[in-house]
Amino acid sequence: MLVNPRVKICGIRSFQDAEAAVGAGAHAIAFNFVRGSRRYINPEAAREIILELPPFVSVVGVFADEPRYSVEEIASFCRLQALQFHGEETPEYCRRWSYPVIKAFRLGDDAPEAKKGATAFTDWEPLAQAAHEYDVNAFLIDAYCPNALGGMGRTFDWSKIGGRLRRPLILAGGLNPKNVREAIVRVRPFGVDVASGVETDGKKDPAKAAAFVEAARFRPGDDDGSEALL
Numbered sequence: 492m493l494v495n496p497r498v499k500i501c502g503i504r505s506f507q508d509a510e511a512a513v514g515a516g517a518h519a520i521a522f523n524f525v526r527g528s529r530r531y532i533n534p535e536a537a538r539e540i541i542l543e544l545p546p547f548v549s550v551v552g553v554f555a556d557e558p559r560y561s562v563e564e565i566a567s568f569c570r571l572q573a574l575q576f577h578g579e580e581t582p583e584y585c586r587r588w589s590y591p592v593i594k595a596f597r598l599g600d601d602a603p604e605a606k607k608g609a610t611a612f613t614d615w616e617p618l619a620q621a622a623h624e625y626d627v628n629a630f631l632i633d634a635y636c637p638n639a640l641g642g643m644g645r646t647f648d649w650s651k652i653g654g655r656l657r658r659p660l661i662l663a664g665g666l667n668p669k670n671v672r673e674a675i676v677r678v679r680p681f682g683v684d685v686a687s688g689v690e691t692d693g694k695k696d697p698a699k700a701a702a703f704v705e706a707a708r709f710r711p712g713d714d715d716g717s718e719a720l721l
């Protein structure tokens with residue numbers, strides 16, 4: 492049965508961004524602590540925004556190959572409620588956290604040949620095999636980008652997704668108000684995640700965010716009986 496996919500809006504960098512995402516009805520918002528990435532926010536600025544948030548909005552921190560002690564410090568300081576690991580974090584690294592963990596994998600025709608420990612793949616089967624080693628709370632499947640770990644507004648071929656993983660699937664990569672509905676009906680993810688597709692001039696656009704959340708809502712008649720990748 493198709494249920495309302497959860498919506499996460501990623502790359503919050505100001506109070507205005509947070510207002511746009513929360514006002515649109517996003518279930519979760521994410522702060523990007525990936526050093527050198529274009530949506531990076533320092534923990535002090537993130538904490539100021541987070542302390543002003545209303546209840547009932549999950550707060551996620553995005554990291555990539557960050558030392559464990561640093562993630563612990565930032566998560567506690569910013570009162571994060573879930574962690575998203577977007578680098579080449581190992582199954583061992585992703586264990587024993589006091590927070591729900593989302594592990595990101597990336598799919599793309601131009602992904603490099605997968606070596607041991609890879610988290611970017613050209614095809615579904617090797618990705619699914621790698622993901623099977625991770626005891627996490629959800630998997631985020633994003634588009635592979637050769638020059639960035641994510642956040643580039645690039646889609647991937649959703650038909651590459653070949654079935655369920657051991658944990659719920661969150662779809663990301665180039666989603667926007669115009670394509671998210673098709674993505675949801677075709678992939679049936681547990682959740683969808685967006686950064687670029689709800690921005691104008693690098694800032695979260697309230698109208699685009701609202702349109703995205705609305706487009707992601709389940710509608711009568713959507714349910715063709717196929718199983719969601721919960």
Ligand SMILES: O=C(O)c1ccccc1N[C@@H]1O[C@H](COP(=O)(O)O)[C@@H](O)[C@H]1O
Pocket residue numbers: 501502523525528529530531553555577633639640641642643644645663664665666684685686687688
């Ligand atoms: O958003 C970023 O700048 C970013 C940088 C490094 C790692 C992950 C990042 N964001 C994640 O990428 C997806 C897809 O972004 P987009 O919608 O294609 O712009 C986003 O949902 C974040 O989880």
